[in-house]
Amino acid sequence: MLTSKRRRKKMGFYKVTVGVMGSSKSARAIAEVQNLKVRNLKTLVIKPELDTRDGGYICSRLIKDKVKADILLNPEESLPIDEIISNNYDYIVVDEFHMLSEMQVKELYQISAISSTNVSMYGLRMSWKGTPFSSAALALAYADEIEIIKMVDKDQHTLSHHIKYTNGIPSPLGENENTIVVGDLDKTSYTTVSKLDFYKIYKMLGQVEK
Known part of the structure; x- marks a missing residue:
């Protein structure tokens, strides 16, 4: 039983939050980072370099607050997995994860699987062509927990x-x-x-x- 408990402590969770444009994904990511820092939990903030709208920050149209990203990931870049694990982060928060590569999504999952670091991802499921982003499909398959931010029109259609x-x-x-x-x-x-x-x-x- 003790061995089982020790093993559980070494593994983080991998949570994926998805929603459409304007559904407060980035606002939620900002709020999560702020909440984690208030609780003195060591947090690494990541966003894709492809998201050029707000430069090196996570921003939202819904709130004035913004959070500076610690890492801006190029699509061809691998995550420094060993370095991240050795820094003993409690949480990794990723905004606009659908712009990451499949390799990067997999690396984040690996970090949550072999360390106690929890990974929290925010982004879109669908491209404007009506097809899933490949990185989003992979992240949803890996997820320990999935949150879908639901928005409806006047006829209650999702x-x-x-x-x-x-x-x-x-x-x-x-x-x-x-x-x-x-x-x-x-x-x-x-x-x-x-x-x-x-x-x-x-x-x-x-x-x-x-």
């Missing part, structure tokens, strides 16, 4: 998809772009919709099966 508009017109699904980014807001915008509305719009464009 908002789960995004539509990219360019100059007021839905962008073709065949466009060579696999991530949601903030571009020229005069030309590009994103709308969060239910899967019903997503398929209605693209059905009209002849881009999905009837």
Whole structure:
């Protein structure tokens, strides 16, 4: 029994929180980091370098607070697993994890499996093309705990998809772009919709099966 308890203490948990754009993911990540630091828990903050909107900070449109990332991960970069474990972090908090590579998602899972460091991830499930991000699919498969931030429209349909508009017109699904980014807001915008509305719009464009 004692051996079993010791083994459990050595393993962290791997929690994944997902939601659509505007569902307070980054605000929750900021609040978690602040709460952990108030409790004097050693915390490592990570965000992908591909998220260029706020530079080296986790920011939210919903709150004024922001948190500086300790590590900005390049898509080709491996996590320094041994260094992170030797630093005895209590928590790793990752924002916009869907922009990480599958390798990086796996490395974060490995850290939670071979050390007592808990990993908490925030991000999107779906790209604007209506397909899961590969990194999100992997993270959800690894997760010990999954939280889905639910948002609904006026008809109580769950908002789960995004539509990219360019100059007021839905962008073709065949466009060579696999991530949601903030571009020229005069030309590009994103709308969060239910899967019903997503398929209605693209059905009209002849881009999905009837």
